[in-house]
C-alpha cells in the first residue's frame with residue numbers, strides 16, 4: 348500500500364527543521380484571553396494584536412455584542428438548516444438588507460464564509476465554455492472557486508493592466524468572460540488599479556467581480572472599498588466580501604445589481620448544500636454593517652495609523668511590501684523563513700502578534716511579517732509597536 352501522506356513529507360521535514368531550531372510554532376498560537384480588538388493574553392502575557400484583520404475594531408462593540416446576545420436568546424444557537432430549507436430567519440434577511448443599504452445595490456446574498464462566497468459565485472456563474480481571467484496573486488478561495496467550476500482559467504501578471512488587456516483581446520469576442528480582481532491584495536497590502544482594469548474589461552465585453560475582503564468598511568468614502576474609492580463601483584458586476592475582517596464576525600457575501608441575481612439562490616451549491624449562519628452571527632453582522640456606514644472618523648484614524656506605522660518601519664530600516672501605505676496591511680519583507688520565524692518569535696516575546704506568511708501563500712517566494720492595523724489602535728500603541736520592531740529587528744539581525 349502506498350502511503351497517501353508521503354506527498355506531505357517535504358513540508359513535514361521543513362516544519363521539523365524549523366521547530367528543532369528552537370522557535371515557537373508560528374502557526375499554533377493560542378489566545379488565552381482576548382481583552383479588546385487590540386489586546387490579548389498569549390503565553391500569559393499582554394500582547395498587542397497586529398495581525399487580526401479586525402480593521403474597524405467591531406468585535407467588542409457594545410451594540411454588536413448586545414445584538415448577538417439578544418438573537419441567541421430569542422432564536423437559539425443555530426439554524427440547523429440550509430438557506431433554501433429551514434435556515435432563513437428574519438436575521439438572515441436583515442443582514443442582506445443591511446448589505447444592500449451599505450453598498451446601495453439591488454441584491455445581496457449571504458454565505459457561511461467569504462471562502463464559500465468565492466467558491467459559490469465563481470463556480471456557478473462561469474460555465475464550461477466561459478473564460479475566467481484572474482490576477483495571478485488571487486486569494487486561495489478564488490482559485491478554489493475556479494477549480495470547482497468548469498470554465499477555462501487564464502491568469503495574468505499581478506496588477507498588470509496591459510497583460511489583462513492582451514489576454515482579453517486574444518479571446519473569442521462572443522465567449523462569456525469573467526474578470527476577477529481584488530481591491531486590496533492581502534499579502535503585500537497593495538491595491539489594484541481598478542479604474543483602468545474595469546475599463547479594459549468592459550471594453551472587451553467581460554463581466555467583473557471584485558473581492559473587497561480587505562477594503563470593506565475602511566477604503567472609500569462610505570467604506571465600500573477600492574471600487575468606490577476609484578469611482579468604478581457602478582461598473583463592477585459582483586462584489587465579494589467577508590464578515591471576518593472589518594465586520595468582526597464570520598460569514599461572506601456577494602452584492603450585485605444584476606437583474607437575474609436571485610436565481611443564484613437555487614443553483615449555487617456552496618449556498619444550497621450547507622447550513623446557514625447562526626442567528627447570533629447574522630445579528631452581530633447586521634448591526635456592525637449599519638454602524639460601519641457611519642464610521643468616517645474611524646476610517647480617518649485607521650489611515651493615520653497605517654501611515655504612522657509605514658513611515659516608522661521604513662525609518663527603522665525594514666523593507667516593506669509597498670512604497671507608500673495603500674491599505675491597513677503593511678507587509679515587512681524578511682530575508683528568509685528562518686529569520687522570519689525568529690523575528691516573529693522575538694516580536695511575540697516583546698508582546699506583539701503579527702502574521703507570519705510564507706510560500707505558497709506569498710508571491711515570489713517571499714517570507715513576510717504581515718501587520719494589519721485596527722482603527723482602535725491608539726497613537727501610543729503604534730509607538731509601542733515600533734519600539735518592539737526596533738528591539739526585535741536588532742536582536743535577530745534584520746536591521747542594523
Ligand SMILES: Cc1ncc(COP(=O)(O)O)c(C=O)c1O
Nearest residue numbers: 460461462486533560589591598
Ligand atoms: C481576498 C480574500 N477573499 C476571501 C477570503 C475568505 O474570507 P473568510 O475568512 O470569510 O472565509 C479572504 C480571507 O482571508 C481573503 O483574504
